[in-house]
Amino acid sequence: MQKIISRATLGRLPLYLSYLKSIDSEYISSSAIAQDLDLGDVLVRKDLNSVCGQGKPKIGFQTKNLVKALSKALEVGKTTPAIVVGAGKLGMALLDYSGFKDYGLDIIAAFDSDESKFAELNGQKPVYSMENLNRFCRIHDVKLGIITVPDRSAQSVCDALVACGIDAIWNFSSIILSAPDRVTISNENLALSLAHLHISQNH
Amino acid sequence: MQKIISRATLGRLPLYLSYLKSIDSEYISSSAIAQDLDLGDVLVRKDLNSVCGQGKPKIGFQTKNLVKALSKALEVGKTTPAIVVGAGKLGMALLDYSGFKDYGLDIIAAFDSDESKFAELNGQKPVYSMENLNRFCRIHDVKLGIITVPDRSAQSVCDALVACGIDAIWNFSSIILSAPDRVTISNENLALSLAHLHISQNH
Numbered sequence: 387m388q389k390i391i392s393r394a395t396l397g398r399l400p401l402y403l404s405y406l407k408s409i410d411s412e413y414i415s416s417s418a419i420a421q422d423l424d425l426g427d428v429l430v431r432k433d434l435n436s437v438c439g440q441g442k443p444k445i446g447f448q449t450k451n452l453v454k455a456l457s458k459a460l461e462v463g464k465t466t467p468a469i470v471v472g473a474g475k476l477g478m479a480l481l482d483y484s485g486f487k488d489y490g491l492d493i494i495a496a497f498d499s500d501e502s503k504f505a506e507l508n509g510q511k512p513v514y515s516m517e518n519l520n521r522f523c524r525i526h527d528v529k530l531g532i533i534t535v536p537d538r539s540a541q542s543v544c545d546a547l548v549a550c551g552i553d554a555i556w557n558f559s560s561i562i563l564s565a566p567d568r569v570t571i572s573n574e575n576l577a578l579s580l581a582h583l584h585i586s587q588n589h
Numbered sequence: 590m591q592k593i594i595s596r597a598t599l600g601r602l603p604l605y606l607s608y609l610k611s612i613d614s615e616y617i618s619s620s621a622i623a624q625d626l627d628l629g630d631v632l633v634r635k636d637l638n639s640v641c642g643q644g645k646p647k648i649g650f651q652t653k654n655l656v657k658a659l660s661k662a663l664e665v666g667k668t669t670p671a672i673v674v675g676a677g678k679l680g681m682a683l684l685d686y687s688g689f690k691d692y693g694l695d696i697i698a699a700f701d702s703d704e705s706k707f708a709e710l711n712g713q714k715p716v717y718s719m720e721n722l723n724r725f726c727r728i729h730d731v732k733l734g735i736i737t738v739p740d741r742s743a744q745s746v747c748d749a750l751v752a753c754g755i756d757a758i759w760n761f762s763s764i765i766l767s768a769p770d771r772v773t774i775s776n777e778n779l780a781l782s783l784a785h786l787h788i789s790q791n792h
Contacts, residue, residue, distance in 0.1 A: 393785040397778060459788075466787060475685050479678035480779070485763060489784035530787055554790040556783055560688060572786040575600060576683070580759055581692035582596040583775040584669060584733060585662075587757040 391459060395433045398425075400488055402433070403456040406449055415446030461490035467528050471543045472535035473498035473513045476558060480532060481511050493532070495522060499539075516546065523550035532556045533563075544571075594662060598636045601628075603691055605636070606659040609652055618649030664693035670729050674746045675737035676701035676716045679761060683735060684714050696735070698725060702742075719749065726753035735759045736766075 391399075405423060406414065420430040434447065438455035441447040457463070468486075470477045473496040481496045496513045498504070506512040514522060522528070531547040533540055533555060540559035547555060554570045557563055563571055594602075608626060609617065623633040637650065641658035644650040660666070671689075673680045676699040684699045699716045701707070709715040717725060725731070734750040736743055736758060743762035750758060757773045760766055766774055 391785075391788055393781065396785050396788065397781045468783065475678065475682035479682040482678050483779065485778075485780035486783060488763075489780055489787075491780070491783055491787060529790070530783070532783070554786050556786055560691075570786060570790045572782065572789075574782060575688075576686065577688040577692055577694070578596065578600045579775065579777060580671065580689060580694055580733070580735075582594075582599050583757050583759055583773060584692075584694060585594055585599065586775075587732070587773045 391436050395436055396459075396489075398433055399437070399456055399460050402430075403453065403460065403462075406453050406456070409449065412449060413446050414449050414452065415444075416441060418446070464490050465492045466490055466530065467492055467494045467526050468530035468532060469493065469495050469497060469519075469523065469528050470532040470534055471497045471516075471519070471547065472533060472539075472558075473500070473503040474534060477532075477534035480534065481513075491530070494526065494528075497522075519546060520550045523547075523552065528552065530554050530556070532558070534558045537561050594639050598639055599662075601636055602640070602659055602663050605633075606656065606663065606665075609656050609659070612652065615652060616649050617652050617655065618647075619644060621649070667693050668695050669693055669733065670695055670697045670731050671733035671735060672696065672698050672700060672722075672726065672731050673735040673737055674700045674719075674722070674750065675739075675742075675761075676703070676706040677737060680735075680737035683737065684716075694733070697729065697731075700725075722749060723753045726750075726755065731755065733757050733759070735761070737761045740764050 401423060402419065405419065416431040416434050417427050420427045434452065437459045438447060438452055468491055470480050470493055477496055481493050486493060495511055497516055497519050498513055499516050503513050504515055529552055531552040533543050535543050537559045540557065540561040541563060544555060544563045544565055548565050548569055553568055555563065555565065557571055557573045558576065560575055565571060604626060605622065608622065619634040619637050620630050623630045637644070637655065640662045641650060641655055671694055673683050673696055680699055684696050689696060698714055700719050700722050701716055702719050704718070706716050707718055732755060734755040736746050738746050740762045743760065743764040744766060747758060747766045747768055751768050751772055756771055758766065758768065760774055760776045761779065763778055768774060
């Protein structure tokens with residue numbers, strides 16, 4: 387039973403997991419969780435349903451099974467490597483950001499075409515030249531790539547990532563990228579997010 | 590007639606505007622725009638409807654009126670100031686990012702509690718101390734604030750922004766902020782975005 391977990395549900399899973407680890411009852415119902423976390427009954431039931439199926443009527447879920455299912459969904463203990471192409475300010479900010487670890491993700495290196503940015507310093511994540519991209523992705527089995535280059539280079543970087551076997555791309559450029567169907571692309575338009583916040587406030 | 594414009598619609602407005610500026614017919618129909626931009630008929634009609642009402646049957650929109658309405662919705666020619674609190678890598682990347690200009694937004698300064706980050710250099714946007722926040726926001730009539738501080742400081746920064754008269758906050762921390770109802774908060778959880786791309790690909 388593998389369902390697609392919505393973005394909103396995924397965002398609440400770490401909350402459920404830390405809550406479940408803090409209690410010591412053998413069974414727990416979704417309504418008890420909802421009450422303790424101050425969330426809606428239906429919401430919690432749907433969230434848990436999408437990772438662990440239905441609980442037993444009147445009893446609920448076995449706590450340890452729920453912990454196991456949540457850990458699996460969040461890939462706790464497993465680390466998925468990702469890389470970022472474009473070692474500008476945004477790329478370096480992402481490379482440096484520690485929050486990805488909560489979801490078992492680790493941006494392990496950055497790549498850039500600008501020689502002045504190459505660096506392999508102790509205790510810091512490395513920045514390599516684009517020539518190393520293919521070999522690095524194959525060796526580390528990297529399937530997730532992030533594009534933070536200027537718009538004019540975004541499509542060629544996308545092509546390079548696809549050629550390296552990447553199958554999911556997080557695109558921070560404002561270009562609509564074209565890639566084979568097997569590749570999932572998620573567009574992150576920061577300017578649009580701020581603009582939408584602005585107009586929402588003004589209406 | 591002021592409607593809320595959806596995020597997706599807002600994202601397409603710059604495209605319509607640059608297209609309309611490139612043609613020289615007096616009237617244009619939404620289906621002609623759809624065809625030229627390779628977008629769906631219904632989609633374009635709904636988009637234009639939300640900024641300019643309905644076109645005339647069989648004739649469509651007067652091009653110059655449509656340009657005017659789109660420019661107004663995108664606030665072309667007007668610049669709305671915003672500030673960022675937290676001059677770490679992410680905050681500085683946002684301060685430096687030029688893409689906000691397409692939507693008439695300008696992040697004009699950053700604020701931080703760490704003295705070593707204060708700087709007012711020629712040709713660069715300034716980083717000020719938190720003590721200057723209130724005066725700066727009042728003088729420049731800043732209503733948009735961005736939070737890029739660590740989670741532990743996010744709520745106190747939120748409180749400070751609210752006290753400065755900010756009414757829209759873009760929150761990059763993973764904390765759920767509490768603020769008065771008049772303040773619109775938009776949460777940007779980068780780790781969650783990447784995690785959701787990852788699980789979407791794996792299912």
